[in-house]
Amino acid sequence: MARGFRNERHVARAHEGEKESFWVSYTDLMSALLVIFALVIMITLAQSQSAYEAKAAAINEKNQIIEEAAGVKSEIIEALVKSFQDSDLAMEVDPQTGSIRFSGGVFFESNSSEVSATGRKYLKQFIPQYIEILLSDRFKGEIAQIIVEGHTDTKGGYLYNLKLSQDRALSVVQEIYQPTFPNFKYKEELKPVITANGRSFSIPILKANGKIDADKSRRVEFKFRLKDDQLLDQLQGLGEPDGN
Numbered sequence: 001m002a003r004g005f006r007n008e009r010h011v012a013r014a015h016e017g018e019k020e021s022f023w024v025s026y027t028d029l030m031s032a033l034l035v036i037f038a039l040v041i042m043i044t045l046a047q048s049q050s051a052y053e054a055k056a057a058a059i060n061e062k063n064q065i066i067e068e069a070a071g072v073k074s075e076i077i078e079a080l081v082k083s084f085q086d087s088d089l090a091m092e093v094d095p096q097t098g099s100i101r102f103s104g105g106v107f108f109e110s111n112s113s114e115v116s117a118t119g120r121k122y123l124k125q126f127i128p129q130y131i132e133i134l135l136s137d138r139f140k141g142e143i144a145q146i147i148v149e150g151h152t153d154t155k156g157g158y159l160y161n162l163k164l165s166q167d168r169a170l171s172v173v174q175e176i177y178q179p180t181f182p183n184f185k186y187k188e189e190l191k192p193v194i195t196a197n198g199r200s201f202s203i204p205i206l207k208a209n210g211k212i213d214a215d216k217s218r219r220v221e222f223k224f225r226l227k228d229d230q231l232l233d234q235l236q237g238l239g240e241p242d243g244n
Contacts, residue, residue, distance in 0.1 A: 072142050072226060073098060079133050089122055099223045100130070104205065104216035110153070113167035115175045126222075127176055128184035134224055135186040135193075145225040146194045148172045153214035154201045166198030172220055 077098040084093060090103035107119035115123070134143055150169035152161040173196045175181060205216035 147223040162200040169196035
C-alpha cells in the first residue's frame with residue numbers, strides 16, 4: 001500500500017511539473033510576442049514619422065519656391081510699370097502677370113500678318129527698353145522664356161486664325177531681327193529665350209457690354225516665364241494628399 005501511495009504521489013508531482021513547465025513556456029511565448037508587437041509598433045511609428053517629415057519638407061520646399069517666384073515676378077512687374085509709366089505707347093502692363101498688351105490694330109490690319117508702319121515704330125521704342133529689364137543682370141538668371149503671343153478677332157475659322165496668329169507673332173520676332181531694326185542691348189542673349197506663339201481667337205477682348213471687341217482682340221502680347229514657373233509645373237501635386 002505504501003509503495004502504491006508513493007507512486008501516486010510521484011505521478012502527481014510529475015503532472016504538476018509538466019503543468020508548471022507548460023505555463024512557464026506559455027508565459028515566455030507571450031512575452032516574446034509582446035516584444036515583437038512592440039517592435040512592430042515602434043518601426044511603424046518611426047516609418048510614419050519619417051514619411052510625415054519627408055512630406056512636410058516637400059511642402060515647405062514647394063512653398064519656398066512659390067514665395068521666391070512670386071517675389072521675383074513682383075520685382076519684374078514693378079520695374080516694367082516704372083519704366084513704361086510715362087511712355088506714350090498705347091500699351092497696358094498687367095499688374096498681376098506682367099504681360100504687356102498693345103492696343104488692338106497697332107501692329108496688324110485685319111487678316112494681315114505684316115507688321116504695320118505704326119507697329120514697326122512701336123517695336124523700335126518698346127523692345128530695347130523691355131529686353132533691357134528682363135535680361136538685366138538682376139533678372140536674366142530667372143527668365144526661362146520671353147513670349148511673343150499673337151491673337152486674332154473671331155472672323156473666320158479657328159484653324160485659319162490659329163495660323164494667322166502664329167504668323168503675326170513670328171512676324172514680330174522677324175521684325176526685331178531685321179537688319180533695319182536698331183541694335184539694342186542683349187539682342188544676342190534674347191535669341192535662346194524668345195519664342196512666338198499663336199492663340200487664334202481663344203482669348204478675345206470683350207467690350208463693357210460683354211460683346212467681343214474685334215479691334216482689341218486683334219493684338220500682340222509680350223509675356224515672360226520664370227524658371228521657377230517651370231519648376232512649379234514639375235512640382236504639381238508635391239506634398240498633396242495621395243488619396244490613400
